[in-house]
Amino acid sequence: SQTIHQWPAxxxxxxxxxxxxxxxxxGTSNPNLYWYRQAAGRGLQLLFYSxxxxxxxxxxxxxxxxxxxxxxxxxLSSKKLLLSDSGFYLCAWSAYSGTVVDQPQHFGDGTxxxxx
Amino acid sequence: xxxxxxxxxxxxxxxxxxxxxxCNYSSSYSPSLFWYVQHPNKGLQLLLKxxxxxxxxxxxxxxxxxxxxxxxxxxLTKPSAHMSDAAEYFCVVKGTSYDKVIFGPGxxxxxxx
Numbered sequence: 001s002q003t004i005h006q007w008p009a010x011x012x013x014x015x016x017x018x019x020x021x022x023x024x025x026x027g028t029s030n031p032n033l034y035w036y037r038q039a040a041g042r043g044l045q046l047l048f049y050s051x052x053x054x055x056x057x058x059x060x061x062x063x064x065x066x067x068x069x070x071x072x073x074x075x076l077s078s079k080k081l082l083l084s085d086s087g088f089y090l091c092a093w094s095a096y097s098g099t100v101v102d103q104p105q106h107f108g109d110g111t112x113x114x115x116x
Numbered sequence: 117x118x119x120x121x122x123x124x125x126x127x128x129x130x131x132x133x134x135x136x137x138x139c140n141y142s143s144s145y146s147p148s149l150f151w152y153v154q155h156p157n158k159g160l161q162l163l164l165k166x167x168x169x170x171x172x173x174x175x176x177x178x179x180x181x182x183x184x185x186x187x188x189x190x191x192l193t194k195p196s197a198h199m200s201d202a203a204e205y206f207c208v209v210k211g212t213s214y215d216k217v218i219f220g221p222g223x224x225x226x227x228x229x
Contacts (some may be wrong), residue, residue, distance in 0.1 A: 107159035
């Protein structure tokens with residue numbers, strides 16, 4: 001069966017420090033991968049998605065970047081964190097399909113990021 | 117363009133009574149629709165999905181949803197609420213490309229003992 005792992009579960013970082021959040025998927029090949037941010041009491045905002053190694057699309061301009069160095073690894077990074085980067089970050093995957101519309105996304109347990 | 121509206125930001129029910137969480141969508145295409153549940157500080161778990169097969173979709177934990185094209189609705193129901201159902205619920209619409217996934221703002225469900 002497929003599993004998705006996200007770490008760390010919680011992270012407290014000072015303003016201006018770097019960030020690296022990692023997400024890995026097991027049990028599937030060539031997944032579509034996603035990073036979302038969820039602000040307190042709000043819905044999900046898609047940050048990045050990837051359809052293959054080295055292929056990253058950004059949904060919104062921001063202080064963050066993403067990379068996909070391996071097929072099932074997705075990394076969210078920042079060189080200098082801002083206070084506004086605080087939030088709950090979720091990684092998700094969906095199966096690659098010719099008719100992708102019906103493939104649900106499967107989520108990791110998230111990383112709670114607090115910027116001080 | 118696609119959009120999702122969850123009509124209630126918060127719903128409160130008594131344990132053992134029915135649950136109704138409302139979702140309306142707008143889509144230029146025949147959409148796929150999903151409901152997810154999120155417990156505090158956890159990721160989202162898929163409850164059920166509609167993908168143009170049967171209009172009444174059964175999901176996990178006793179939840180079901182009915183797709184009504186004429187009303188552009190996909191309401192989530194459960195006959196009898198359990199305390200463990202207290203969580204945030206998201207309605208999601210997905211169109212013709214992998215990146216066009218639209219999440220509703222969520223409905224917070226409280227279950228009163």
